[in-house]
Amino acid sequence: xxxxxxxxxxxxxxxxxxxxxxxxxxxxxxxxxxxxxxxxxxxxxxxxxxxxxxxxxxxxxxxxxxxxxxxxxxxxxxxxxxxxxxxxxxxxxxxxxxxxxxxxxxxxxxxxxxxxxxxxxxxxxxxxxxxxxxxxxxxxxxxxxxxxxxxxxxxxxxxxxxxxxxxxxxxxxxxxxxxxxxxxxxxxxxxxxxxxxxxxxxxxxxxxxxxxxxxxxxxxxxxxxxxxxxxxxxxxxxxxxxxxxxxxxxxxxxxxxxxxxxxxxxxxxxxxxxxxxxxxxxxxxxxxxxxxxxxxxxxxxxxxxxxxxxxxxxxxxxxxxxxxxxxxxxxxxxxxxxxxxxxxxxxxxxxxxxxxxxxxxxxxxxxxxxxxxxxxxxxxxxxxxxxxxxxxxxxxxxxxxxxxxxxxxxxxxxxxxxxxxxxxxxxxxxxxxxxxxxxxxxxxxxxxxxxxxxxxxxxxxxxxxxxxxxxxxxxxxxxxxxxxxxxxxxxxxxxxxxxxxxxxxxxxxxxxxxxxxxxxxxxxxxxxxxx
Numbered sequence: 001x002x003x004x005x006x007x008x009x010x011x012x013x014x015x016x017x018x019x020x021x022x023x024x025x026x027x028x029x030x031x032x033x034x035x036x037x038x039x040x041x042x043x044x045x046x047x048x049x050x051x052x053x054x055x056x057x058x059x060x061x062x063x064x065x066x067x068x069x070x071x072x073x074x075x076x077x078x079x080x081x082x083x084x085x086x087x088x089x090x091x092x093x094x095x096x097x098x099x100x101x102x103x104x105x106x107x108x109x110x111x112x113x114x115x116x117x118x119x120x121x122x123x124x125x126x127x128x129x130x131x132x133x134x135x136x137x138x139x140x141x142x143x144x145x146x147x148x149x150x151x152x153x154x155x156x157x158x159x160x161x162x163x164x165x166x167x168x169x170x171x172x173x174x175x176x177x178x179x180x181x182x183x184x185x186x187x188x189x190x191x192x193x194x195x196x197x198x199x200x201x202x203x204x205x206x207x208x209x210x211x212x213x214x215x216x217x218x219x220x221x222x223x224x225x226x227x228x229x230x231x232x233x234x235x236x237x238x239x240x241x242x243x244x245x246x247x248x249x250x251x252x253x254x255x256x257x258x259x260x261x262x263x264x265x266x267x268x269x270x271x272x273x274x275x276x277x278x279x280x281x282x283x284x285x286x287x288x289x290x291x292x293x294x295x296x297x298x299x300x301x302x303x304x305x306x307x308x309x310x311x312x313x314x315x316x317x318x319x320x321x322x323x324x325x326x327x328x329x330x331x332x333x334x335x336x337x338x339x340x341x342x343x344x345x346x347x348x349x350x351x352x353x354x355x356x357x358x359x360x361x362x363x364x365x366x367x368x369x370x371x372x373x374x375x376x377x378x379x380x381x382x383x384x385x386x387x388x389x390x391x392x393x394x395x396x397x398x399x400x401x402x403x404x405x406x407x408x409x410x411x412x413x414x415x416x417x418x419x420x421x422x423x424x425x426x427x428x429x430x431x432x433x434x435x436x437x438x439x440x441x442x443x444x445x446x447x448x449x450x451x452x453x454x455x456x457x458x459x460x461x462x463x464x465x466x467x468x469x470x471x472x473x474x475x476x477x478x479x480x481x482x483x484x485x486x487x488x489x490x491x492x493x494x495x496x497x498x499x500x501x502x503x504x505x506x507x508x509x510x511x512x513x514x515x516x517x518x519x520x521x522x523x524x525x526x527x528x529x530x531x
Contacts (some may be wrong), residue, residue, distance in 0.1 A: 175208055
């Protein structure tokens with residue numbers, strides 16, 4: 001695709017044309033020139049007809065040639081650029097058809113505005129062809145499009161497919177692009193980002209200058225050296241933007257942008273770039289991996305109990321995390337022993353693929369049962385909710401989504417059948433959700449109020465029981481029940497303290513006490529089952 005050209009783009013001009021109508025195409029210039037002469041009645045229209053017939057055939061062939069080159073599964077930006085070029089081809093062909101119609105109906109199709117129309121539509125086509133080429137060249141696995149571009153350019157130079165004039169044009173466009181970016185960073189009010197951004201762009205411009213030395217020596221080693229410097233500086237710029245946004249910007253090669261950034265850093269070291277970029281990438285990646293694994297474990301138990309299909313994906317996801325973790329020591333050692341980096345990259349790619357596979361199933365499941373509507377007040381609740389966060393009523397959950405996942409019959413779970421230990425599980429889940437920001441303070445307060453109501457009911461029921469019994473087993477059960485209710489009260493108090501102060505220490509204490517109450521209530525249930 002480099003240097004895409006057809007006979008539309010032969011560099012020439014007609015000296016008799018007005019300067020504003022000269023195009024890069026010799027045939028187009030000749031067509032404009034003949035139209036002007038026919039309008040001025042200074043030539044036989046048959047000369048225009050002969051050139052028009054040949055040129056129309058040439059344009060149609062160029063369009064078909066372009067369509068064949070682009071009849072592939074391109075990324076979306078390239079597909080859009082292709083469609084723009086094909087539409088522009090059609091606009092240009094429409095002008096040629098208009099000129100042909102003049103020969104049979106000169107009054108209906110006057111030629112007065114045709115020279116300008118030819119120039120405008122050809123200029124649009126020419127520019128869109130260049131835009132398509134630029135878009136195509138900038139696509140690739142690298143996190144910065146300029147690296148993708150120059151990878152293809154360097155390859156084309158080595159294969160003799162790119163002349164010096166075209167290479168110089170590419171360097172000029174890169175220079176203009178990054179000098180514009182430099183002025184943007186210089187106006188940035190964030191001093192840290194301004195400093196790092198201008199430093200990175202200056203290094204990129206120095207890389208372009210290094211590559212430009214190729215024209216003096218025509219040495220491929222000079223071009224390779226300059227490209228390495230240029231690519232490393234582009235990666236520094238991506239690193240800066242990631243730090244500013246907090247999000248990874250690398251789309252390929254795996255489905256995970258975070259993993260991709262580490263892969264690109266490892267490849268950069270393999271290509272002889274500064275190994276510090278890999279160390280920084282790893283330091284950036286490891287806490288995100290740990291956080292992702294922690295979040296995964298929070299829902300893994302629920303997934304294991306929810307559906308056989310989801311249970312399978314828990315195993316898949318754990319293997320994905322395992323491979324990512326196995327890559328970490330290889331990355332550390334790979335700075336000194338480069339042969340280990342290839343293995344690390346394999347682990348990173350396969351681990352990201354496994355996690356993506358599991359994530360797709362989890363997401364599909366969440367889309368099927370992502371909310372539970374309370375039948376009493378209509379409030380939407382999270383899937384883990386056992387009571388409505390708005391009115392405190394028990395939730396009746398239709399589990400219809402499992403049919404698609406496991407081919408099992410639809411069932412209905414009525415949570416009115418759950419016991420006190422299940423209520424405490426709900427409170428424990430709320431403490432965990434509040435600690436990690438998964439529910440708001442107001443949602444947590446609603447849960448606390450519901451818990452207080454449960455506590456009042458439990459205390460009322462406890463008061464109706466005898467204080468003691470002649471049966472030792474009943475006495476043990478009464479003692480465990482009273483202790484559980486007391487701990488229930490203490491846990492609710494700590495939860496209320498969190499609502500008032502938002503100090504996570506209260507959540508930790510509440511979780512600990514509620515867990516003790518949970519164990520005491522289970523103890524009572526086991527005694528009842530044995531009696």
